[in-house]
Amino acid sequence: MLELQQLTIQVRRDILRMVHKVNSGHPGGSLGCAEFLVVLYSTIMNRNAKFEMNGYDEDLFFLSNGHISPVFYSVLARSGYFDVNELNTFRLLNSRLQGHPTTHEGLPGIRIASGSLGQGMSVALGAAEAKKLNNDSRIVYSLHGDGELQEGQNWEAMMYASAKNIDNIIATIDLNGKQIDGATDDVLPMGSIKDKFESFGWLVVEINNGNNIQDIIDGMSKAKSLTNNKKPVCVLLKTMMGNGVDFMMHTHAWHGKAPNDDQLESALKQNPETLGDY
Amino acid sequence: MKKYTYTEKKDTRSGFGDGLAELGRANPNVVALCADLIGSLKMNQFIDENPERFFQVGIAEANMMGIAAGLTIGGKIPFTGTFANFSTGRVYDQIRQSIAYSNKNVKICASHAGLTLGEDGATHQILEDIGLMKMLPGMVVINTCDYNQTKAATIAIASYEGPVYLRFGRPAVPIFTAEDQVFEIGKAVNLTEGNDVTIVATGHLVWEALKASEILLEKGISAEVINIHTIKPLDKNSILESVRKTGCLVSAEEHNHLGGLGESIARVLALEHPTPQEFVATNDTFGESGTPAQLMEKYGLNADSIVEKVEKVLKRK
Numbered sequence: 001m002l003e004l005q006q007l008t009i010q011v012r013r014d015i016l017r018m019v020h021k022v023n024s025g026h027p028g029g030s031l032g033c034a035e036f037l038v039v040l041y042s043t044i045m046n047r048n049a050k051f052e053m054n055g056y057d058e059d060l061f062f063l064s065n066g067h068i069s070p071v072f073y074s075v076l077a078r079s080g081y082f083d084v085n086e087l088n089t090f091r092l093l094n095s096r097l098q099g100h101p102t103t104h105e106g107l108p109g110i111r112i113a114s115g116s117l118g119q120g121m122s123v124a125l126g127a128a129e130a131k132k133l134n135n136d137s138r139i140v141y142s143l144h145g146d147g148e149l150q151e152g153q154n155w156e157a158m159m160y161a162s163a164k165n166i167d168n169i170i171a172t173i174d175l176n177g178k179q180i181d182g183a184t185d186d187v188l189p190m191g192s193i194k195d196k197f198e199s200f201g202w203l204v205v206e207i208n209n210g211n212n213i214q215d216i217i218d219g220m221s222k223a224k225s226l227t228n229n230k231k232p233v234c235v236l237l238k239t240m241m242g243n244g245v246d247f248m249m250h251t252h253a254w255h256g257k258a259p260n261d262d263q264l265e266s267a268l269k270q271n272p273e274t275l276g277d278y
Numbered sequence: 279m280k281k282y283t284y285t286e287k288k289d290t291r292s293g294f295g296d297g298l299a300e301l302g303r304a305n306p307n308v309v310a311l312c313a314d315l316i317g318s319l320k321m322n323q324f325i326d327e328n329p330e331r332f333f334q335v336g337i338a339e340a341n342m343m344g345i346a347a348g349l350t351i352g353g354k355i356p357f358t359g360t361f362a363n364f365s366t367g368r369v370y371d372q373i374r375q376s377i378a379y380s381n382k383n384v385k386i387c388a389s390h391a392g393l394t395l396g397e398d399g400a401t402h403q404i405l406e407d408i409g410l411m412k413m414l415p416g417m418v419v420i421n422t423c424d425y426n427q428t429k430a431a432t433i434a435i436a437s438y439e440g441p442v443y444l445r446f447g448r449p450a451v452p453i454f455t456a457e458d459q460v461f462e463i464g465k466a467v468n469l470t471e472g473n474d475v476t477i478v479a480t481g482h483l484v485w486e487a488l489k490a491s492e493i494l495l496e497k498g499i500s501a502e503v504i505n506i507h508t509i510k511p512l513d514k515n516s517i518l519e520s521v522r523k524t525g526c527l528v529s530a531e532e533h534n535h536l537g538g539l540g541e542s543i544a545r546v547l548a549l550e551h552p553t554p555q556e557f558v559a560t561n562d563t564f565g566e567s568g569t570p571a572q573l574m575e576k577y578g579l580n581a582d583s584i585v586e587k588v589e590k591v592l593k594r595k
Contacts, residue, residue: 126348
């Protein structure tokens with residue numbers, strides 16, 4: 001547990017330093033999902049050491065809300081997919097660490113491009129269907145923003161998943177209640193996302209503190225236990241955007257804005273180095 | 279001049295359906311998806327023989343493209359089937375990000391392309407799809423001319439690794455290419471030899487080009503007819519070799535003149551061998567309801583239109 005907490009703090013530092021260096025990127029949602037991705041890659045997923053695109057006989061993860069690439073890149077690097085020093089190249093010309101994740105540059109750990117929102121659930125379903133055809137019993141995980149659910153393709157995918165009994169998928173929704181233009185409830189209120197998933201035939205697991213490592217472990221373990229039951233599984237992960245940096249929390253202002261030098265210093269002071277900076 | 283005849287007419291979409299069925303038997307990784315148009319796409323045989331490898335997604339084309347992209351990750355070779363309009367314009371961003379940019383091995387198979395779906399009108403006709411798809415980096419774009427060629431192309435693209443757009447149509451058209459043809463992606467097929475003009479045609483316009491060449495012969499004009507089934511990558515050497523001999527060219531396609539085959543040829547000519555060219559294509563317009571023959575006549579996409587454009591280009595030599 002201490003190890004996971006230390007890793008999370010280091011991932012926060014990576015996120016902050018990456019976006020600060022290029023003065024662009026999306027720290028808010030990245031910080032909000034740091035605990036989740038750390039837990040997913042460290043303890044929940046059954047992963048092969050060597051990256052192969054086809055991912056036979058291992059769990060897969062798809063990031064649909066691609067703008068939180070900083071946390072994705074950090075967790076991939078710290079899970080051994082590529083050298084952590086490559087985080088230095090985030091958003092730079094000729095980098096494999098593009099602004100939004102892509103397979104185009106051959107970065108290990110990434111299986112689909114994302115960034116244009118709403119497409120990841122369909123892709124995850126296709127990968128889940130392929131696993132069934134291959135008699136591969138591993139699970140497909142995906143992560144989506146709550147604002148992202150405003151894209152209609154998600155609802156096509158949700159309909160399909162339950163209609164076709166896709167029960168080897170766990171789709172997690174990052175419920176941080178915020179999007180670029182403000183609170184999700186102000187931009188386009190969606191009502192109860194839980195009710196919507198349930199009425200579409202999904203099993204829903206709620207993680208009420210999505211920034212608490214133990215809660216994530218418990219919730220994801222429960223979600224795993226619900227797979228192979230003829231129904232798709234959804235995790236509603238309530239997170240705090242900007243978590244771990246006091247001035248980035250309780251606001252949507254840091255959705256897509258980088259800290260300046262002083263702000264970085266303050267943010268890093270709140271998250272002292274644990275496993276070593278890149 | 280070599281003369282082409284036919285004994286049977288058949289729709290190109292049946293060539294797709296029969297090719298897919300053959301693939302289903304030969305390659306266990308081939309899977310198919312459809313968005314509520316199984317009958318129109320002639321996918322029944324594949325589905326009957328391989329129910330576990332078929333995915334009916336309902337009227338949800340965006341989801342279909344994403345699922346297809348995901349299936350490739352598990353080593354599958356997905357063939358998606360719906361009308362050309364719903365295979366391209368409706369799902370452009372899904373294709374762009376999840377398939378083309380992600381370099382996924384998806385075969386986007388599109389029926390009812392162009393005007394010749396007829397009476398349904400402009401909402402279902404698409405004259406912009408070649409342009410949309412050829413602009414996507416890495417996308418192969420194929421438009422086949424008859425049943426045999428469509429069947430051969432369907433089988434051939436399964437062996438090619440990467441995204442492909444395969445465009446075909448609804449009406450029954452003459453079968454004039456060989457049943458046992460070898461389909462080579464990116465390789466033009468020279469149908470007739472001629473010295474006065476090069477006619478480069480794709481899709482349903484290939485047969486019209488052959489008819490035009492016979493009318494032209496009676497007028498003492500010898501036309502070289504080239505069938506371009508692969509618009510991207512374009513076989514520029516075949517085109518250049520021909521125009522170096524004939525000195526002028528007419529392109530013919532069931533598509534808008536903006537973004538189509540003709541424009542791709544014009545670029546090659548402009549860069550490598552400036553040559554007078556005329557375009558048989560629609561003139562930046564939507565289609566409308568009507569029979570296929572009526573529409574092809576009204577929009578200038580038949581043998582007579584090709585003859586007219588040949589006579590025009592010859593004066594520009």
